[in-house]
Amino acid sequence: MQTAQQHSVSSQQRVAREWRPATAARVQTDTVALGLLAAFAIVAPPFLGDYWLKGILIPALIFSIAALGQNIVTGYAGLISLGQAAFMAVGAFAAVIAYGRYQLPLPLSIGLGGVVSAAVGVIVGTPSLRIKGLYLLVATLAAQFLIVWLIQRVPWIGAGSAVTLNTPPVYLGGWLIDTAIKQYYLTLAIAALLTVFAWNLIRGRIGRAWMAIRDQDVAAAVMGISLLKYKLLAFMISAAYAGIAGSLIVFTWVGAANIQEFELDLSIQILGMVIIGGLGSILGSFLGAAFIALLPILISISMHKFYGLVGDHLVSAAVLANAERVVLGTLILLFLIAEPLGLARLWHRLSSSIDRSIAAYANRN
Amino acid sequence: MDAVRNGNDVAVVRDLGAGFVAASSESPDAGTAKESRSACKRPSRDRLLLEVRDVSLSFGGIRALRGVGFEVARGEIVSIIGPNGAGKTSIANVISALYQPSSGRILFDGKDRTSATPQEVARLGITRTFQNLALFRGLTVADNILVGRHIHMGAGLLASGVFLGKARNEEARHRQFVNEILDLLDLGDYRNQQADTLAYGLQKRVELARALALEPSLLLLDEPMAGMNRDEKKAMVEYIATANADLGISIVLIEHDMGVVMDVSDWVVVLNHGEKICEGRPEDVQNNHAVIEAYLGQETK
Amino acid sequence: MNDLAFAVELTITGVLIGLLYSMIALGFVLIFKASSVFNFAQGAMTLFSALTLVGLIPLVGFWLALVGAVLIMCVVALVAERVAFRPLIGSSPLVIFMATIGLAYILEGFAQMVWGTQPHGLKLGLPVDPLKLGSIFISKSDLISAGVAGVLVALLIVFFQYTKIGLGLRAIANDQIAAQSVGIDLRKVWAIAWILAGFVALVAGMLWGSRIGVHFAMSLIALKALPVLIIGGIESIPGAIVGGIIVGVAEALGEGFIGPYVGGGVQDVMAYLVALIFLLIRPYGIFGQAAIERV
Numbered sequence: 035m036q037t038a039q040q041h042s043v044s045s046q047q048r049v050a051r052e053w054r055p056a057t058a059a060r061v062q063t064d065t066v067a068l069g070l071l072a073a074f075a076i077v078a079p080p081f082l083g084d085y086w087l088k089g090i091l092i093p094a095l096i097f098s099i100a101a102l103g104q105n106i107v108t109g110y111a112g113l114i115s116l117g118q119a120a121f122m123a124v125g126a127f128a129a130v131i132a133y134g135r136y137q138l139p140l141p142l143s144i145g146l147g148g149v150v151s152a153a154v155g156v157i158v159g160t161p162s163l164r165i166k167g168l169y170l171l172v173a174t175l176a177a178q179f180l181i182v183w184l185i186q187r188v189p190w191i192g193a194g195s196a197v198t199l200n201t202p203p204v205y206l207g208g209w210l211i212d213t214a215i216k217q218y219y220l221t222l223a224i225a226a227l228l229t230v231f232a233w234n235l236i237r238g239r240i241g242r243a244w245m246a247i248r249d250q251d252v253a254a255a256v257m258g259i260s261l262l263k264y265k266l267l268a269f270m271i272s273a274a275y276a277g278i279a280g281s282l283i284v285f286t287w288v289g290a291a292n293i294q295e296f297e298l299d300l301s302i303q304i305l306g307m308v309i310i311g312g313l314g315s316i317l318g319s320f321l322g323a324a325f326i327a328l329l330p331i332l333i334s335i336s337m338h339k340f341y342g343l344v345g346d347h348l349v350s351a352a353v354l355a356n357a358e359r360v361v362l363g364t365l366i367l368l369f370l371i372a373e374p375l376g377l378a379r380l381w382h383r384l385s386s387s388i389d390r391s392i393a394a395y396a397n398r399n
Numbered sequence: 400m401d402a403v404r405n406g407n408d409v410a411v412v413r414d415l416g417a418g419f420v421a422a423s424s425e426s427p428d429a430g431t432a433k434e435s436r437s438a439c440k441r442p443s444r445d446r447l448l449l450e451v452r453d454v455s456l457s458f459g460g461i462r463a464l465r466g467v468g469f470e471v472a473r474g475e476i477v478s479i480i481g482p483n484g485a486g487k488t489s490i491a492n493v494i495s496a497l498y499q500p501s502s503g504r505i506l507f508d509g510k511d512r513t514s515a516t517p518q519e520v521a522r523l524g525i526t527r528t529f530q531n532l533a534l535f536r537g538l539t540v541a542d543n544i545l546v547g548r549h550i551h552m553g554a555g556l557l558a559s560g561v562f563l564g565k566a567r568n569e570e571a572r573h574r575q576f577v578n579e580i581l582d583l584l585d586l587g588d589y590r591n592q593q594a595d596t597l598a599y600g601l602q603k604r605v606e607l608a609r610a611l612a613l614e615p616s617l618l619l620l621d622e623p624m625a626g627m628n629r630d631e632k633k634a635m636v637e638y639i640a641t642a643n644a645d646l647g648i649s650i651v652l653i654e655h656d657m658g659v660v661m662d663v664s665d666w667v668v669v670l671n672h673g674e675k676i677c678e679g680r681p682e683d684v685q686n687n688h689a690v691i692e693a694y695l696g697q698e699t700k
Numbered sequence: 701m702n703d704l705a706f707a708v709e710l711t712i713t714g715v716l717i718g719l720l721y722s723m724i725a726l727g728f729v730l731i732f733k734a735s736s737v738f739n740f741a742q743g744a745m746t747l748f749s750a751l752t753l754v755g756l757i758p759l760v761g762f763w764l765a766l767v768g769a770v771l772i773m774c775v776v777a778l779v780a781e782r783v784a785f786r787p788l789i790g791s792s793p794l795v796i797f798m799a800t801i802g803l804a805y806i807l808e809g810f811a812q813m814v815w816g817t818q819p820h821g822l823k824l825g826l827p828v829d830p831l832k833l834g835s836i837f838i839s840k841s842d843l844i845s846a847g848v849a850g851v852l853v854a855l856l857i858v859f860f861q862y863t864k865i866g867l868g869l870r871a872i873a874n875d876q877i878a879a880q881s882v883g884i885d886l887r888k889v890w891a892i893a894w895i896l897a898g899f900v901a902l903v904a905g906m907l908w909g910s911r912i913g914v915h916f917a918m919s920l921i922a923l924k925a926l927p928v929l930i931i932g933g934i935e936s937i938p939g940a941i942v943g944g945i946i947v948g949v950a951e952a953l954g955e956g957f958i959g960p961y962v963g964g965g966v967q968d969v970m971a972y973l974v975a976l977i978f979l980l981i982r983p984y985g986i987f988g989q990a991a992i993e994r995v
Contacts, residue, residue, distance in 0.1 A: 258521030363805025
């Protein structure tokens with residue numbers, strides 16, 4: 035038994051131990067801030083330029099969806115996966131082929147992206163009953179390489195090491211989605227639906243089963259939870275989210291599915307988003323994705339400032355890209371060591387301390 | 400009880416919930432329940448719930464169990480005792496299907512379930528607690544116990560994700576059920592605390608609550624009182640007695656505290672070196688030569 | 701007959717390249733045995749060390765550059781162990797694994813910021829003409845590389861089996877607490893394991909660098925040590941060797957016979973394909989032992 039229990043230690047046991055939503059204490063600030071954020075997400079975009087929408091908000095939302103999926107499989111079910119980018123690729127190509135080649139309606143094409151990716155997710159997750167931890171990790175890593183490799187080589191898809199499929203003009207019903215602001219609202223609507231769906235799953239029977247498996251798989255099994263079923267379900271939902279995110283890359287962001295965007299690096303970045311944002315936190319998925327969307331801009335500005343100070347005004351793209359790697363790597367390390375619950379935890383701390391000061395102030399009067 | 404186990408039927412669950420409340424109010428003094436039970440004789444053998452027949456278990460060349468067999472009748476508390484390494488936890492693992500026996504059979508309710516999986520065994524109505532704490536650390540006390548309701552809930556993926564109507568009602572109903580268990584085991588105050596922030600003794604009690612939430616007909620308790628002080632032990636004995644007498648749950652108890660074992664058991668099975676060396680009524684086992692030998696042998700080691 | 705000769709040639713090449721994989725895989729095994737850390741950054745360490753070496757060569761010449769690279773790798777290994785892993789002692793293996801991903805990003809980014817992203821050649825003065833045995837051609841440089849890798853592998857085995865520190869490593873792998881209680885200094889042993897892994901990374905970086913040049917893809921090649929270990933069994937030294945050779949041969953044969961029909965690139969995924977097959981039929985590898993616990 036001892037060994038079984040040690041093996042079942044999941045990525046966020048440490049994490050989970052420290053964090054509990056202190057419901058009563060944080061209601062106010064938290065609710066107000068999230069309300070403001072939602073209001074901003076709905077009201078502000080028409081006043082923001084295309085640079086903001088296409089450069090930050092749309093990708094941040096799309097990656098939030100992929101990160102939500104990663105969080106379901108890693109943060110809640112405790113299974114490590116390094117294949118999220120490949121699932122996104124499956125969704126992107128399935129959706130663009132459905133929409134472009136077979137002229138399926140847009141919602142159906144996006145849904146199909148999710149469904150096909152979910153099916154692949156189930157196949158990839160199948161070894162997870164017999165193997166766990168690092169063995170499972172290598173299985174997902176293998177899936178990442180094999181899926182990308184296959185997409186590059188199946189002639190039916192398009193074949194080529196840089197296979198790229200463009201989407202025809204995107205219509206939702208009779209409505210042409212052609213401007214950044216329309217693309218943004220479509221992305222936002224889908225992200226909102228998927229977030230509510232994930233939130234409901236997490237707080238109900240299925241979410242509890244995932245967390246039970248994560249925290250103590252043996253005890254979960256003797257409570258009648260089928261480990262295979264719920265692990266596969268986690269992989270399936272996670273891949274479906276990735277697939278939908280991939281199809282949105284095509285329809286509301288880039289306008290094409292390009293296999294070179296879905297390499298291992300992206301999988302690592304999505305895992306990084308979840309670590310930095312907060313494992314086992316829905317809010318964390320958004321914070322992490324937003325943070326990593328903003329990171330290149332922050333780095334670019336500060337690097338230019340720095341080089342400006344030393345008198346050299348040109349910073350090459352390669353240097354910036356590598357600076358990003360260093361910063362992202364450092365943040366992953368820092369958060370794992372200092373705050374394994376990520377930005378979401380930092381936010382909860384801040385909001386409850388504000389609540390406490392408000393309460394203290396109210397008591398004084 | 401059987402009807403309840405199979406269904407998610409609203410009315411039945413509600414009835415059972417009421418039963419729990421009644422049970423808790425009826426038995427403020429669990430001592431009475433215990434006395435009435437120890438007074439009654441070993442129930443007749445045709446009401447067998449669990450039959451362990453000639454079970455052997457070996458891994459990596461080590462034979463953990465050799466031809467162990469015993470029976471548990473409905474309503475009984477059967478204790479398994481023996482020195483460390485006697486195979487007590489191994490037999491618990493075999494009964495809960497965490498291990499497959501190398502040979503031998505296990506019958507539950509007269510039906511062979513030797514090759515069932517742990518979750519199938521749970522659905523049949525067998526669950527257990529663990530020697531080492533095995534709570535879901537990241538979940539609250541209430542959510543831990545709600546996991547015990549898992550097999551009685553049916554909301555699928557879409558219903559759970561949309562969380563309207565049926566799934567919402569189901570969740571509310573089972574939360575109510577959990578509240579009753581919390582009250583029954585005096586855990587109400589800790590409802591929303593994260594499980595691993597609780598004191599050790601309380602965590603053990605939450606594990607019992609989680610197992611009871613599954614409404615098992617057979618409950619395996621693997622050293623439920625290990626590491627507890629006298630008061631905690633006393634309370635735990637009362638909870639176990641309540642589960643047995645008022646909820647009608649048969650119990651297999653693995654325990655080191657001989658006082659407790661002699662007090663609560665209807666029947667005692669003694670293991671040593673993976674073999675059953677004797678079984679019988681508590682008072683008979685207490686005086687059995689082989690048992691004394693096994694324990695003395697251990698003490699002189 | 702022609703096919704057979706081709707197959708033999710590919711197999712020999714595969715074995716030679718396989719030994720290079722084995723060597724990288726041993727770098728993983730070293731750290732895994734000492735600290736149960738599955739070091740995703742081993743590939744990044746390989747890239748980092750090779751880039752450091754080729755970056756230093758034009759400045760100070762080969763031998764001084766080599767000494768410099770060795771010293772820098774020692775420093776990197778020690779800093780990584782102290783800054784990144786000591787604070788995480790007691791965390792779950794997956795948390796520590798994720799930390800090694802962070803470390804990999806730091807090393808890759810830093811090395812490429814300092815030395816640039818363009819590919820560098822690395823000339824070790826290995827002969828370029830092939831060795832001809834009947835109708836079979838074998839690359840002399842592959843032969844020499846494999847020889848070096850083989851010697852290093854042998855040295856590591858001797859180190860593991862017969863030196864005091866090696867014994868310490870194995871003791872820790874068995875039982876950390878027991879090892880500590882008999883006076884084995886965990887930190888010292890960890891530091892040495894990381895330094896050795898850094899050294900293995902440097903040798904691997906040199907040998908691979910002379911084959912394919914020094915650039916980012918090296919990191920991905922070194923990552924193939926993960927499937928190698930799955931095939932051989934994570935904690936097993938013979939497993940790393942056999943696994944490496946299986947992967948090398950499978951890649952060479954796959955590329956030679958299947959490659960032409962699917963547009964090449966078979967060697968990029970062959971290791972993972974074989975590993976997946978093993979995960980499905982023998983998840984704990986050739987030399988690994990399945991955990992007794994079933995659940």
